Amino acid sequence: MRESLVNRDVVARTASESEYEILPHVNLIGLGGRSIFDRGASALMPLVDEIAALRDKHPMVIGVGGGTRVRHTISVALDLGLPTGGVAQLVGAMEECNAVFLNALLAKHGSIQMPRDHFWEMSLYIDNGMIPVVISIPPYHFWEPPPEKGPLPAHGSDFGLFMLAEVLGMKRVIFVKDQDGLFDRDPALHDDAKLIPRATLAELEKNMPRELILDELLFEAWKHARHVKRVQIVNGLVPGQLSRALAGEDVGTVLTKEKSA
């Protein structure tokens, strides 16, 4: 027990092919901040109805983004010269508001706002048909590592949700946004942007879009991940897309770790 944890051989000895799946049957749904919440009732109310109808069929946790308030927060914080860790510390509060909004709308259908790391209460909620609602940003706070480039915290909300799914052994993450999926460029800015309906992680890495709809670190983390097989991006403004994705249909963009997932 006194050996160095930095020694490569010691680290390699803790590896194994398999890893225990903690809550493999649960689905993780990410609801976009800017793409869904900032649109108000027109985008959110149909999704609330859809989620309420889905809860008996699919055990799920819903993570929420922060949207335009997060962007405003970061803009002001960076203009003030706050360090990257200070910026990271501020973001969660704006997501909390969206979690409360969603919970207010879904409470009568059994939702419950859950602190993001209260995993060990999840079986209680899920087994009773409830829908835990969490914020998405990971708890890196003041300890956000210095980014490769620029001052923006790299460990964002999409990464946070991905890691929540991965550590609990979940198989898939569905991001609900306001676009039909992942495009080769931002479709809001470029009319000729092309949808990528399906790609493996390796294919995507070879041709990573410059304007990404998800955090780059999500893909970085996925490389060494054991559990998440499928990351899907669907258009939440199109009724039924989320239901179809949960039913296993290839709507929107389907990203897979392996070729045949």
Add this chain to the structure above:
Amino acid sequence: MSGDGGQGQISIASALEHATLTQSEIGFDYDPVAVMPETKVLKIGGQSIMDRGRTAVFPLLEEIVAAKERYPLLLCCGGGTRARHIYAVASDLELPTGLLAAMGGYVPRQNARMLQMLLAKHGGIFIIDDDFVKLPLYFQMKCIPITTGMPPFGYWEKPGEKGRIPANRTDAGVFLSAEFLGAPRAIFVKDEAGLYDDDPKKNPKAKHIPRISAADLLALDLPDLVLERVVIDYLRRARFCKELQIINGMEKGMLTRALAGEDVGTIIHA
């Protein structure tokens, strides 16, 4: 409020209103402010200091108490042998890296509580992450805040390429604390005077390295390192904490000299 972001959103106009936050360019000047640059961020090693008990800890505490009037000190604790045991059992159970990282946090907190009890009569207080914002008060009161060295990533620690040991442990947390506070140097109190070209515990002829850059250190590609690998990588991108000093806390007076700014031990620089 612009009311409508142009795409049907209730939007706030801001420099990043339409940016994809995954880009490195923000499109405006960023001039970061150091939060509390005077802070001396110290790591008290887990295995190297705490696990040795009284013989290693008591002389260090004397130096810390003597220094507290002169410098704002933030003590961060390592884990040590019990943390290694947690990683060994959890790995055997094939539990994920994030769970190991969350469990690995318990031991440094225990160590911090131990130091707090010993330093209580000299103003030692145990603090958690949320108390970081109260550091100005603690320093004003000449207290010695004591905390875990573990960063709060926990379940959100990324799985590594090899093995299950979380990459960000207490060395990373201590560096990141110093970087956030804007301290130019973090001091790691261990049981070796820093870096050698071989393991000095196994090879008595190993040569001491007083100063080395992060890039040169990584280029050496050593099978074992005195600090967590990830810290050396972070150091290269640091905006504030550009130096890591590793000292031998078993040698009397070393900590006092390091606090006075002397280049004892090994300095790894950005």
